[in-house]
Amino acid sequence: MNPTLDFRGRIITSATVFALAVVFLVLPCIAPARAEMKIQEVTSSQGITAWLVEDYSVPLIAIRFAFDGGSSQDPKGKEGLANLMTGLFDEGAGELDSEAFQSQLDDAGAEMRFSAGRDTIYGSMRLLAEQKDDAFNLLRLAITEPRFDQAPIDRIRAQIVSGIISGSRDPEVEAQFKWATALYGDHPYARRSEGTEQSLATITADDLHAFHKAMFARGKLKVAVVGAIDAETLKGELDKLFGALPGKPELTPIADVRPKLAQTVSVEYELPQTSLQLAYPGVRRDSPEFFGAVVMNHILGGGTFTSRLFEEVREKRGLAYGVSSSLVNYDHANALVVSTSTRSDKAAETLDLVREVVRKMADEGPTEAELAAAKKYLTGAYAINNLNSSGAIASTLAELQLQHLGIDYMERRGALIDAVTLEDTKEAARKLLAAEPAVLVVGPAMAGTDKE
Amino acid sequence: MNLEAGWVARCGRCLLLASLVLFAAAFSPMQASAQSGNGDNGTVADFLLDNGMEVVVIPDHRAPIVTHMVWYKVGSADEPAGKSGIAHFFEHLMFKGTTNHKAGEFGARIAEIGGRENAFTSYDYTAYFQTVPPDALETMMTYEADRMRNLVLTDAVIGPERDVILEERRSRVEGSPDALLDEEVQATLFQNHPYRIPVIGWMQEIKELNRAEAVDFYNRYYAPNNAVLVVAGDVDPDDVRAMAERTYGKVARGPDLPPRMRPQEPEQNTKRTVTLTDRRVSVPSFSKAWVVPSYHSDQPGEAEAIDLLSEILGGGTQSRLYQELVVKAGIASGAGAYYDGTMFDDTSFTVYGSPRGEADIYAVEKAVDVEIRRIIKDGVTDMELEKAKKRFVRSMIFARDRQSSMTNIYGSTLATGGTVQEVAEWPDKIKQVTAAQVQAAAAKYLNPDISVTGYLLPAAEPAVATEAAPMPSPGDPAETESGLPDPVQADPAHTAPAN
Numbered sequence: 027m028n029p030t031l032d033f034r035g036r037i038i039t040s041a042t043v044f045a046l047a048v049v050f051l052v053l054p055c056i057a058p059a060r061a062e063m064k065i066q067e068v069t070s071s072q073g074i075t076a077w078l079v080e081d082y083s084v085p086l087i088a089i090r091f092a093f094d095g096g097s098s099q100d101p102k103g104k105e106g107l108a109n110l111m112t113g114l115f116d117e118g119a120g121e122l123d124s125e126a127f128q129s130q131l132d133d134a135g136a137e138m139r140f141s142a143g144r145d146t147i148y149g150s151m152r153l154l155a156e157q158k159d160d161a162f163n164l165l166r167l168a169i170t171e172p173r174f175d176q177a178p179i180d181r182i183r184a185q186i187v188s189g190i191i192s193g194s195r196d197p198e199v200e201a202q203f204k205w206a207t208a209l210y211g212d213h214p215y216a217r218r219s220e221g222t223e224q225s226l227a228t229i230t231a232d233d234l235h236a237f238h239k240a241m242f243a244r245g246k247l248k249v250a251v252v253g254a255i256d257a258e259t260l261k262g263e264l265d266k267l268f269g270a271l272p273g274k275p276e277l278t279p280i281a282d283v284r285p286k287l288a289q290t291v292s293v294e295y296e297l298p299q300t301s302l303q304l305a306y307p308g309v310r311r312d313s314p315e316f317f318g319a320v321v322m323n324h325i326l327g328g329g330t331f332t333s334r335l336f337e338e339v340r341e342k343r344g345l346a347y348g349v350s351s352s353l354v355n356y357d358h359a360n361a362l363v364v365s366t367s368t369r370s371d372k373a374a375e376t377l378d379l380v381r382e383v384v385r386k387m388a389d390e391g392p393t394e395a396e397l398a399a400a401k402k403y404l405t406g407a408y409a410i411n412n413l414n415s416s417g418a419i420a421s422t423l424a425e426l427q428l429q430h431l432g433i434d435y436m437e438r439r440g441a442l443i444d445a446v447t448l449e450d451t452k453e454a455a456r457k458l459l460a461a462e463p464a465v466l467v468v469g470p471a472m473a474g475t476d477k478e
Numbered sequence: 479m480n481l482e483a484g485w486v487a488r489c490g491r492c493l494l495l496a497s498l499v500l501f502a503a504a505f506s507p508m509q510a511s512a513q514s515g516n517g518d519n520g521t522v523a524d525f526l527l528d529n530g531m532e533v534v535v536i537p538d539h540r541a542p543i544v545t546h547m548v549w550y551k552v553g554s555a556d557e558p559a560g561k562s563g564i565a566h567f568f569e570h571l572m573f574k575g576t577t578n579h580k581a582g583e584f585g586a587r588i589a590e591i592g593g594r595e596n597a598f599t600s601y602d603y604t605a606y607f608q609t610v611p612p613d614a615l616e617t618m619m620t621y622e623a624d625r626m627r628n629l630v631l632t633d634a635v636i637g638p639e640r641d642v643i644l645e646e647r648r649s650r651v652e653g654s655p656d657a658l659l660d661e662e663v664q665a666t667l668f669q670n671h672p673y674r675i676p677v678i679g680w681m682q683e684i685k686e687l688n689r690a691e692a693v694d695f696y697n698r699y700y701a702p703n704n705a706v707l708v709v710a711g712d713v714d715p716d717d718v719r720a721m722a723e724r725t726y727g728k729v730a731r732g733p734d735l736p737p738r739m740r741p742q743e744p745e746q747n748t749k750r751t752v753t754l755t756d757r758r759v760s761v762p763s764f765s766k767a768w769v770v771p772s773y774h775s776d777q778p779g780e781a782e783a784i785d786l787l788s789e790i791l792g793g794g795t796q797s798r799l800y801q802e803l804v805v806k807a808g809i810a811s812g813a814g815a816y817y818d819g820t821m822f823d824d825t826s827f828t829v830y831g832s833p834r835g836e837a838d839i840y841a842v843e844k845a846v847d848v849e850i851r852r853i854i855k856d857g858v859t860d861m862e863l864e865k866a867k868k869r870f871v872r873s874m875i876f877a878r879d880r881q882s883s884m885t886n887i888y889g890s891t892l893a894t895g896g897t898v899q900e901v902a903e904w905p906d907k908i909k910q911v912t913a914a915q916v917q918a919a920a921a922k923y924l925n926p927d928i929s930v931t932g933y934l935l936p937a938a939e940p941a942v943a944t945e946a947a948p949m950p951s952p953g954d955p956a957e958t959e960s961g962l963p964d965p966v967q968a969d970p971a972h973t974a975p976a977n
Contacts, residue, residue: 063541083538084875084879124805128796132796132865132869135868152876180808181808184835185804185811185812188811188832188834189811191761192759192760195758196758297653298648299648299649331582332585332586340638343638344637345641346642346645347643347645347646347649367648367653399590402591403589403590406593407593407594409541411594413541414881414882
C-alpha cells in the first residue's frame, strides 16, 4: 500500500486506508432537507458544553473530547511528553493501579483511547449504554486523576523507544525528519512528536503531572457525544467527568510558520520504488478562499478515481498505484501536498509529469464541467466520509468545535461549496500552485531530471 | 483514526502485527448476530434469485444511506497454477469500460452523488462496493450487473493496469522487509494449499498476465450463481428484491462451477524457520504460525474454541502474552496472537513478539512457548474464558454501529462457505465453548516443534549496500507497515480531509 505522507509526515498505512475504504455512513446530512441528525448543545451546571446527537438504535454511546495543546507544547528537551502521556491514561488512575484499571475497563465493556496531535490532545470512549456508570467513572478517573506510576511509565516509554530504534535505519523515517526540518526549521512542528531516546529518558512522573495539569482544563475543552443518552443525563455526566479540572489551561504560545518551499530534499537509498512529495503553499481554514482551494484540490488530486493526477499518472501511464493531493491544515501552518511512489527508473519522468499537471492547473485552472462535478461530489461525500459511525460522528462534531465552525455548519456547508465560482478555483490554483514547491525524493539517485 | 499516537505508543515496534490483530478483530469476533429491536433494523433477509444469485439485506434506517456490495466466490486461492495475481488483476480490470458504458462512467456517476466505491481481493473472495443514498441503489445495481458480464477487455487497457499492479506490489511488498518475510512465512507454512501464494501474486507471474487469461477468468467466475449481493442500509428488503430481479435477475446463470476443491495440506512434521535480515531493521521480531481449521473447515465448535484461545493467549493487553511478557517480565515491547477463522480451507494461527531493550529475541520466543505450553498443560481459567466471551459478544454490538462491519461479516462468511444462519448462531456457539475445548485446541494444534517461525533480523554491522537483495522501497517504514496482504484493493483510497 502506498502510504500517504502528509505534511507532518504522519503516515497513513494500509490498515488505515483499508478502514477508510470500507467505512460507511450511518447518519444523514446528505442535504439539509433530508437531515435527520439533530445536534443539541448541552451545557452542564458547571458550564461545560457538549454537542449531543441522541440515537437509541444501537445501545452504545461514543464520546470524544479535545483539549488545546498537543505535542507542539512539549518542552524543549522533553520532546515526546504529550505522546507518552496519552499512552498512560489507562495505566492507572485514582485508587486503581494499572492492572486494576484495565481489568475494570474490560469488565465495563468500554474502549478508551487518548492521543496527541500537533495542536490538540484527544480522548475518546466507546461504551455500552447499560454499563454507562462504570465506564464513565473510569473515564473520569483517567481524565482527572491519572497516576503516572513509574512501572507503566517505564514500560510504555520502552515501547516508544523500541519504535524509535526500529525506524532508525529506515530511509523513509529518516526522510520524514529531514523533510520536517527542511520545511519548518526550528519551529516546534519540526520536532519528532514521539520524541527521541534522549528526550524520553529525561521525562519524569512530575513532568507528566505538570503537563497534564497545564493541558487538561475546562477552558478550551470541546466535547461531543453520540448515542443512547439524553441531554439531562449527559449534563450530570459532564460535571462528573470534567468538573474537577482547572478552569484555564497554561499553554505556551506557538508562532505561525510558513513552510520553506523552493527546495529539494533527497534521501538516497537503493530501493525498487522512489517516493515523491511536493509541498506547495496552503490556505488557512478560516480564509474566505478556503472552499475555492478545496474544490480546486479535489479536481487536481482528490477523490479516488477521478482526479487529474490519477488520470495522468495512473490511468494513462500506469506509473503509480496511488497519487493524490491534499490540503493540510494545522493551527499554525498550511500546505497543499502531492504524493506518489513510482518505480525508481521512472521517478524523473513521474516527477516531471506531476509538475506538468500542477503547472497546467496553475495556468488554466479547472473547467466548468470539472467544477460542477467536484461540487456535486464534495456536497454528497461529506456524510459518507465523516459520519459513518457513532465514533466518527463524535470525532467530526469535536473537530467542528475546534475549528469554530458552528453547530449549524453541516447545514451551511452545501451552500458554501455551491458558492464557489470558476474564478475562485482559478484564483486558488494560481495562488497555491504557481509557487516553486519543496520536493522530497526518497530512492536511488534520480537520473535525467533537470528539475532544481 | 486507528493509528493515533497513543495507540502507537502502546504498540511501538510491533505495529505490523498489531494492525493484523486489529484486522482480525474486525473480522472474526464480529461474526455478529443482527437481531435487534428497532423495527426491522437488523432483521436480515436472505433469498435467492432465479439465476442462483444469493441476496442478503440488512436494514438499518438510521440514515438515508445504503451500502451495496457484490462478493464473488473467487479469490487468489482459486487461480490456475502459474497465474498468481490474476484474481486481483481482474478486480482492477472491472473498473474499465463495458459494452454499454465507457470506462469511467460508473465512477463518475458515483462521484456526482458523493458516493464512495472501491474493491478488494482476498484468498477466497473478491468484493466490489459503493456507498450511496438509497435512491441511487438501483443505478448502482444496474452498473454492477452490467460489468458482471459485459466488460470490454482490450490490450490497450490491460497494459497500463498491469503496470499499476506491479507498482502496487512494489509499494506493498517489495518495499517492506516485514511484508517480504510474511509472504515467505506463508509460503513455508502452507506446503501444498494455494494459500501459500500471495494474493497480489508473484512478481514474475504478474508480469506475464495477459488478456486471454483475464477473459478466461472472467468467463469462468463472474456469474450470478457465483456471487452474493449484500445490501445494508436504509432500504426495504422487498424493494431490494424487486430491484435485484430487475437488474441482476436479467443476467444469465453461468455454468455450474465444480466444488472449490483446492489441494489440501499434508501432515506437517517439522519445525521450520524463515529468516530475513535487512539493513533497515533495528529491532528484531518473530512470528510463529500453525495450520489450523477455519470456521468452514473445522469440526463443530473447534473454530470457536480456537478463536477464544487466540483471544485469551494474545488478544490485547488483558491477554496472557501481553501480561506475562510485556507487563510482568518486561522482556517484550509487544506480544500477541491472531487467528483468521473466516477462510474457506484450513487457515493459520499466529503468535508474535518483539524484545524490549536489551532482551534477546530468542528469550521472547521461549517465553511465548512457555505460555503456550502452560495452556496446553493447565488450560485456561473460567474467569479468562468468561471475559473473552463477553468481549466477543460485545464486539457484535459495536459492529452494528457500522454498515461496513455488517456487510463484511455477512459477505466474508457467505463467500467462505458459511450461511446467514451461522452468523446468527455464532454468539450462542461462542457461549457454549468450554475451558476443556480451548485447552484441547491448544494441545491439538499449537505444537512448537511442528511450526513455522519467521525472524526479522537486523543486518550485521556495518550495513553493506547490496545490489542483489530485493531492496524494499521506503514506501512503508517498518513500524507503520501494516502488512495487510489482503484484501488487496483497487485503489489506495484517498484520505479526504473533513472540510
